[in-house]
Amino acid sequence: MSSRKLAVVSAGLRVPSSTRLLADQLAAATLRVLREQGVEASSDVIELRDHAHDLTNNLLTGFPSATLRGAIDTVVEADGLIVVSPIFNASYSGLFKTFFDVLDAGSLAGKPVLMGATGGTARHSLALEHALRPLFAYLRSIVAPTAVFAASEDWGTDGGDGRALRERIDRAAHELARLIGDRHPDSPLDPFDAPTPFEQLLAAR
Amino acid sequence: MLQHLADGRVDLMMGRGNTGPVYPWFGQDIRDGIPLAIENYALLRRLWREDVVDWEGRFRTPLQSFTSTPRPLDGVPPFVWHGSIRSPEIAEQAAYYGDGFFANHIFWPKEHFVRLINLYRRRFEHYGHGAADRAIVGLGGQVFVRRNSQDAVREFRPYFDNAPVYGHGPSLEEFTEQTPLTVGSPQEVIDKTLKFREYFGDYQRQLFLMDHAGLPLKTVLEQLDLLGEEVVPVLRKELDALRPAHVPEAPTHASLKAAADLVTAREAHAEEMVR
Numbered sequence: 360m361s362s363r364k365l366a367v368v369s370a371g372l373r374v375p376s377s378t379r380l381l382a383d384q385l386a387a388a389t390l391r392v393l394r395e396q397g398v399e400a401s402s403d404v405i406e407l408r409d410h411a412h413d414l415t416n417n418l419l420t421g422f423p424s425a426t427l428r429g430a431i432d433t434v435v436e437a438d439g440l441i442v443v444s445p446i447f448n449a450s451y452s453g454l455f456k457t458f459f460d461v462l463d464a465g466s467l468a469g470k471p472v473l474m475g476a477t478g479g480t481a482r483h484s485l486a487l488e489h490a491l492r493p494l495f496a497y498l499r500s501i502v503a504p505t506a507v508f509a510a511s512e513d514w515g516t517d518g519g520d521g522r523a524l525r526e527r528i529d530r531a532a533h534e535l536a537r538l539i540g541d542r543h544p545d546s547p548l549d550p551f552d553a554p555t556p557f558e559q560l561l562a563a564r
Numbered sequence: 565m566l567q568h569l570a571d572g573r574v575d576l577m578m579g580r581g582n583t584g585p586v587y588p589w590f591g592q593d594i595r596d597g598i599p600l601a602i603e604n605y606a607l608l609r610r611l612w613r614e615d616v617v618d619w620e621g622r623f624r625t626p627l628q629s630f631t632s633t634p635r636p637l638d639g640v641p642p643f644v645w646h647g648s649i650r651s652p653e654i655a656e657q658a659a660y661y662g663d664g665f666f667a668n669h670i671f672w673p674k675e676h677f678v679r680l681i682n683l684y685r686r687r688f689e690h691y692g693h694g695a696a697d698r699a700i701v702g703l704g705g706q707v708f709v710r711r712n713s714q715d716a717v718r719e720f721r722p723y724f725d726n727a728p729v730y731g732h733g734p735s736l737e738e739f740t741e742q743t744p745l746t747v748g749s750p751q752e753v754i755d756k757t758l759k760f761r762e763y764f765g766d767y768q769r770q771l772f773l774m775d776h777a778g779l780p781l782k783t784v785l786e787q788l789d790l791l792g793e794e795v796v797p798v799l800r801k802e803l804d805a806l807r808p809a810h811v812p813e814a815p816t817h818a819s820l821k822a823a824a825d826l827v828t829a830r831e832a833h834a835e836e837m838v839r
Binding site: 415416418419420421422424425550551552554555556557560561563 | 598599602606652653655656657659660671672673676679680682683687691729730731732733734738739742
């Protein structure tokens with residue numbers, strides 16, 4: 360089997376960022392599971408902070424800069440996607456949403472996706488279910504049943520040992536690995552390479 | 565009518581309008597943009613070419629024994645360009661009829677327009693109108709020019725930064741790099757414009773957007789003078805010298821009429837031979 364590619368999208372804003380930390384752990388776990396199954400795999404991380412200006416410019420001009428184009432291609436061409444956002448005001452961050460807003464329609468259809476989010480307290484954890492999951496359902500992605508939320512206490516404060524988070528990451532990674540393994544990537548028809556013949560356009564009316 | 569008034573100096577360029585609010589002005593829905601463009605143009609072609617038309621379609625009431633007047637000047641409809649920013653269907657439409665294709669060019673990077681124009685050229689050949697490099701291509705461009713490059717940048721930047729289309733987004737430098745926008749001296753405009761043919765192949769028409777970003781009228785008029793005096797004559801000369809002999813000029817009323825007359829003469833001759 361050919362090598363599989365993971366794209367990891369992190370919308371963390373600070374350095375170091377707990378959002379990035381969660382993204383890295385999800386990616387490492389998924390790669391580990393894939394390799395255990397004899398699947399060669401690699402991952403690329405997209406830090407949305409690096410593209411913040413370009414994302415706003417894309418909203419205004421309608422096209423991505425060459426750098427942002429590269430990031431978009433990485434995500435669209437990946438066999439699986441890990442997406443992690445901080446929870447702001449009960450939802451994904453604006454930066455996170457903007458990235459998915461500038462993708463072409465249908466770009467993520469059929470794409471295996473593992474969702475993660477971070478926040479100050481576990482009270483925000485259901486934002487994954489009421490904000491992120493509908494977004495990826497709309498984009499027609501195949502979303503892993505387990506979504507992973509990490510709150511401050513999961514990083515070893517408050518007497519926690521982080522085991523619960525590790526187990527959740529592991530479960531989610533297995534689910535994503537299975538989705539990737541089941542996937543038979545189809546290359547969608549490129550309308551610039553294979554246009555609808557004009558007779559068909561004429562007859563459509 | 566315009567064609568008669570202008571004594572044939574008319575091309576028709578069609579564009580669909582790219583924002584939602586435009587369509588309801590005409591009682592239409594933007595989601596029908598492509599089907600409208602296809603049906604309406606198919607009808608227009610018949611109205612020009614057939615004296616009496618019976619027609620039925622999806623977007624307007626049927627026509628019965630309808631004659632559109634005035635008839636095209638000398639029986640020759642104007643040359644048509646189909647303009648597009650992103651729709652492959654419009655490139656396909658232009659190619660199917662062997663009409664001209666005008667790529668907006670100014671809003672998006674060249675990589676996108678290379679694909680769009682290559683699609684048009686390939687399909688032009690597919691539909692039997694001639695080799696791909698003989699297809700009729702027009703390009704947009706936008707410039708702000710002053711004799712001195714630094715003056716151009718200094719004067720244009722505040723307009724750019726607040727322009728309706730690209731304002732408050734990318735910097736002038738970024739946008740200049742990503743799109744055909746040129747802000748500088750006449751020589752810089754000439755140099756950048758001459759590069760276009762390297763990406764898109766030899767092409768027939770270059771349109772420049774001059775009245776943009778809220779420039780005052782006086783400035784726009786100065787821009788037209790500079791363009792007409794220092795840029796266009798050089799571009800014409802250089803592009804003519806670079807264009808290979810087999811690449812045709814864009815059709816004019818005279819050349820379309822001559823081609824039509826030739827067909828008529830051949831038909832008459834063939835008829836003569838049969839007799």
